Amino acid sequence: MAYDNAEQLEEFRLETRKWLEANCPPSMRTPMVDDEVVWGGRNATFKNPDSKVWLDRMAEKGWTAPEWPKEYGGGGLTRAEARVLEQELRRIKARAPLFSFKGKTRWCQGYSEPGAGSDLAGLQTRCEDKGDHYLINGQKVWTSYADKADWIFCLVRTDTSTKHEGISFILFDMKSPGVEARPIQLISGESPFCETFFTDVKVPKDQLVGRLNGGWEIAKRLLQFERSSISSSGFGGTGSLSPEEYAKQLIGTDESGRLLDGDLRGRLADHRMYAKAFALTVQRQTEQAKAGQAVGHTASILKYGAAKMNQDRHELLIEALGTEGLGWAGEGFDKGALRVTRQWLRSKGNSIEGGTSEINLNVIAKRVLGLKEHQ
Amino acid sequence: MSFVLTEDQEMLRETAMAFARDELSVNHLRALRDAGANGKDAKTRQKLAELGFFGVIIPDEPGAETFGLTGLGQILEAQGRTLAATPLLQTALIAASAFQLGGSPAQQAEWLPKIAAGEVTFALALDESAHFSPYSVSTEAERNGQGYTINGMKKYVPDAHHADTLIVVARTFGDSGDRHGLSLFLVPANAKGVTISELKTVDSHGAAHVTFDDVVVSEGALIGPADQGADILDPVLDRAAIGMAAEMLGSAQAAFDMTLEYLNNRKQFGQLIGSFQALQHRAAKMFVELEMTRSCVAAALSAADEGKADLAELASLAKAKAGELVHLVSNECVQMHGGIGMTDAAEPGFYMKRARVQEALYGSASWHRDRYARLAGF
Numbered sequence: 001m002a003y004d005n006a007e008q009l010e011e012f013r014l015e016t017r018k019w020l021e022a023n024c025p026p027s028m029r030t031p032m033v034d035d036e037v038v039w040g041g042r043n044a045t046f047k048n049p050d051s052k053v054w055l056d057r058m059a060e061k062g063w064t065a066p067e068w069p070k071e072y073g074g075g076g077l078t079r080a081e082a083r084v085l086e087q088e089l090r091r092i093k094a095r096a097p098l099f100s101f102k103g104k105t106r107w108c109q110g111y112s113e114p115g116a117g118s119d120l121a122g123l124q125t126r127c128e129d130k131g132d133h134y135l136i137n138g139q140k141v142w143t144s145y146a147d148k149a150d151w152i153f154c155l156v157r158t159d160t161s162t163k164h165e166g167i168s169f170i171l172f173d174m175k176s177p178g179v180e181a182r183p184i185q186l187i188s189g190e191s192p193f194c195e196t197f198f199t200d201v202k203v204p205k206d207q208l209v210g211r212l213n214g215g216w217e218i219a220k221r222l223l224q225f226e227r228s229s230i231s232s233s234g235f236g237g238t239g240s241l242s243p244e245e246y247a248k249q250l251i252g253t254d255e256s257g258r259l260l261d262g263d264l265r266g267r268l269a270d271h272r273m274y275a276k277a278f279a280l281t282v283q284r285q286t287e288q289a290k291a292g293q294a295v296g297h298t299a300s301i302l303k304y305g306a307a308k309m310n311q312d313r314h315e316l317l318i319e320a321l322g323t324e325g326l327g328w329a330g331e332g333f334d335k336g337a338l339r340v341t342r343q344w345l346r347s348k349g350n351s352i353e354g355g356t357s358e359i360n361l362n363v364i365a366k367r368v369l370g371l372k373e374h375q
Numbered sequence: 376m377s378f379v380l381t382e383d384q385e386m387l388r389e390t391a392m393a394f395a396r397d398e399l400s401v402n403h404l405r406a407l408r409d410a411g412a413n414g415k416d417a418k419t420r421q422k423l424a425e426l427g428f429f430g431v432i433i434p435d436e437p438g439a440e441t442f443g444l445t446g447l448g449q450i451l452e453a454q455g456r457t458l459a460a461t462p463l464l465q466t467a468l469i470a471a472s473a474f475q476l477g478g479s480p481a482q483q484a485e486w487l488p489k490i491a492a493g494e495v496t497f498a499l500a501l502d503e504s505a506h507f508s509p510y511s512v513s514t515e516a517e518r519n520g521q522g523y524t525i526n527g528m529k530k531y532v533p534d535a536h537h538a539d540t541l542i543v544v545a546r547t548f549g550d551s552g553d554r555h556g557l558s559l560f561l562v563p564a565n566a567k568g569v570t571i572s573e574l575k576t577v578d579s580h581g582a583a584h585v586t587f588d589d590v591v592v593s594e595g596a597l598i599g600p601a602d603q604g605a606d607i608l609d610p611v612l613d614r615a616a617i618g619m620a621a622e623m624l625g626s627a628q629a630a631f632d633m634t635l636e637y638l639n640n641r642k643q644f645g646q647l648i649g650s651f652q653a654l655q656h657r658a659a660k661m662f663v664e665l666e667m668t669r670s671c672v673a674a675a676l677s678a679a680d681e682g683k684a685d686l687a688e689l690a691s692l693a694k695a696k697a698g699e700l701v702h703l704v705s706n707e708c709v710q711m712h713g714g715i716g717m718t719d720a721a722e723p724g725f726y727m728k729r730a731r732v733q734e735a736l737y738g739s740a741s742w743h744r745d746r747y748a749r750l751a752g753f
Contacts (some may be wrong), residue, residue, distance in 0.1 A: 244751065280670035
C-alpha cells in the first residue's frame with residue numbers, strides 16, 4: 001500500500017493506533033524484564049503468555065519486519081509508514097515483540113574463530129564441494145547463543161589459495177549431524193557466547209548465499225549493520241539509576257546539592273557530556289543523511305564512541321556504588337546494584353565485539369582520513 | 376533542533392570560508408604581529424563591513440529573517456580556521472545580543488543599524504581577575520543625580536584596545552559574587568577617566584586592562600534595568616561561549632587538517648609517518664572528538680536561534696568540548712610536526728597559542744563542566 005499524501009498517512013496512523021489498542025496486551029506495554037525477552041525459534045519459551053500473543057499478532061501482520069515485502073512475510077510498509085508504526089509503538093510504550101523475524105527460527109552468526117578475531121578474514125573453517133553437497137569442518141567461537149539457535153549463517157573457507165576472495169557465506173541447520181555448541185562462561189558469570197564445532201557437517205548446495213567465494217562482501221556489509229545497530233541502540237543494559245544518582249545517594253552532597261567527592265563529580269560531568277555529544281552526533285548524522293549530505297564511514301566512528309561511552313558509564317557506576325557494587329549474588333545487596341556489577345563486567349566486551357576499538361580506529365584512519373598502509 | 380544549514384546559511388558559510396582563506400590567512404596574522412599591530416586591523420574591519428558580516432543576526436527591519444546565530448557561527452568558525460583577529464565576536468555577537476536582549480527600543484534603534492553597518496565596535500569589559508567568574512564584579516557604578524559614576528578595573532578585555540565603545544559590567548548593589556546588583560553600561564572608550572592599557576598577548580590578538588576613574592555616564596548609558604544586569608548578561612555570555620566554541624571548532628579543524636597533510640607527506644624510515652599505527656590511532660581519535668564537538672556546536676547554535684530552554688546546558692557542553700578538543704588537536708599538531716612544529720616559521724604554534732586564549736574567555740572547560748553538573752543537579 002502506498003500513501004502518497006499526508007492525509008492518507010494520517011489515516012494509516014489512526015488505523016495503526018486502533019489496531020495496536022486492540023491487539024497489544026497491557027503487560028506488553030510495561031518495561032521489558034530480562035527473563036521475558038523473546039528470542040523465538042523452535043524451542044521458544046514464553047515466561048509471560050502475553051509475549052506469545054503479542055508476537056503472533058505482530059508477526060501475522062508482518063510488522064516484525066515492517067518494511068520487508070509482503071511476499072517475504074514482511075509488512076510491505078513504506079519508509080514513512082514504518083516510521084508511523086514506530087512512533088505509535090513508542091507512544092504506548094510497547095515492547096519489541098522479539099529479536100528475530102517471525103519468531104519461527106532463531107539464528108546465530110558464525111564469524112569469529114580461535115585464530116581469526118580482529119583478522120576475521122583469516123578464518124579456517126573449511127567447506128569442501130562434495131558434488132551434491134558441501135562438507136564443513138572447523139570451529140567457530142564467540143557464537144552468540146549458538147546453543148539456543150536453530151540455524152546459523154556462517155563464513156567458511158572455500159578457497160585456501162587466497163584470503164578474502166576464498167570466503168563463502170552459507171546457512172545451515174544447527175541440528176545437522178556434526179554440529180556441537182558449548183557455552184563459554186564469561187567473567188560476568190553469564191554465557192551468552194559459545195564455542196561451536198563442525199565435524200563433517202553436510203550442507204545442501206542451495207544453502208550457499210551469493211556466489212562461491214563471494215562471502216566477504218556480504219560479511220563486510222553485515223558488520224557495518226552490526227556496528228551501526230550497536231551504536232544506535234547503545235549496548236543496552238543500563239542500570240535503573242544513573243551513576244550520578246548512585247553517587248548522590250551513597251557519597252552525599254553539600255547544602256547546595258553538589259556531590260561531596262569533587263574529583264568524581266568532574267569525571268561524572270565529563271562522561272555525561274560525552275554521552276550528550278554522542279547522542280547529538282547520532283542525531284546530526286541521521287539528519288544529514290536524510291538531507292542527502294555525504295556522511296562517510298560513520299559506523300566505525302559511532303561504534304568506537306559507543307563502546308567507550310558504555311564502558312566509562314559502567315566504570316563510573318561501579319565506582320559510585322563503592323562496596324554496594326561488589327556483590328555477586330544472593331542477599332545483602334540491592335538487586336539493581338547486582339545487575340550493575342554483571343553489566344560492568346559484560347561491558348568490557350564492548351570494545352572487542354563487532355570489531356575491536358583498535359580495528360575501528362584503523363578503519364577511520366584509512367577509510368575516512370585516507371592515511372596510507374604501512375609498507 | 377536543526378543540524379542542516381539552510382541554503383542561505385550554506386552560502387554565507389562558503390563566502391566566509393573563502394574570505395578567511397584568501398584574505399585572513401595565518402600569514403596575515405603573522406604579518407600583523409610582525410608589524411606590531413597587536414590585532415588592530417582597520418582594513419579587515421572595512422572588508423567585513425562590506426561583506427555584511429557585522430549584521431548577520433540583526434534584521435534589516437523589525438521582524439525580518441536573519442542568518443541567526445547559526446549563520447554567525449559559520450563566520451566565526453571560518454575565522455577560527457585561520458586564527459583571524461576580527462571584532463565580530465565582541466561586536467556582531469556580544470554587543471548585538473546585549474542590545475537585542477536588553478536594550479531599550481531607543482538604544483536598539485540607535486545602535487543595531489550602526490553595528491550592522493560596521494560603523495561602531497564594542498568590547499565587553501567583564502573580568503576582574505585571572506579567571507572567568509561573571510558575578511565577581513567589584514567595579515562600582517554609583518548613582519549620581521542624573522546618571523552614574525563608575526570606578527574600578529577590568530582585566531584582559533578583548534578588543535578594548537581598538538573598540539569604540541565599552542559595555543561595562545558594574546555593580547550597583549550588593550557585593551562581589553552576588554548575581555543581583557549587576558548593571559550594564561555603555562561607556563565610550565575615549566570617555567574622561569577611562570584608561571586603556573594595551574596588552575601584548577600570546578596569540579597576537581592583543582587585549583587591554585581598563586581602569587575607570589570617576590567615569591561619569593548618563594542614565595541613558597544603562598542597558599536594561601539597574602541591578603538586574605545578570606538577566607541580560609547570562610544569556611549574552613551563553614551566546615558568547617557558543618560563538619567562541621564555533622571559532623575553536625574552526626581552529627581545531629584547521630590544525631587537524633594541517634596535521635593530516637603532514638602525516639601524508641613526511642617520510643621517516645622510508646615510510647610516510649601517517650602509515651605508523653601509533654599516529655593513525657591518535658589521528659582517528661582526534662577525528663572522533665572533532666565530529667562530536669561539531670555536533671555540540673551545531674546544537675548550541677541552533678538552540679540559541681530557536682530560543683530553547685536548554686541553551687545554558689548546550690552552551691556549556693559546546694564550550695567545554697571545544698576547549699578539550701582545541702588543546703588536544705593543537706598540541707598533537709605541534710607534536711606530530713616534530714621539530715618543525717616548534718618553529719615560528721611553521722603554523723602549529725599559532726594554533727596552540729590562540730587555543731589558550733580561546734579557552735580562558737567566557738569560561739574554561741573546567742568552569743563549564745562544573746556548571747553542566749550543577750544544571751544536571753549533582
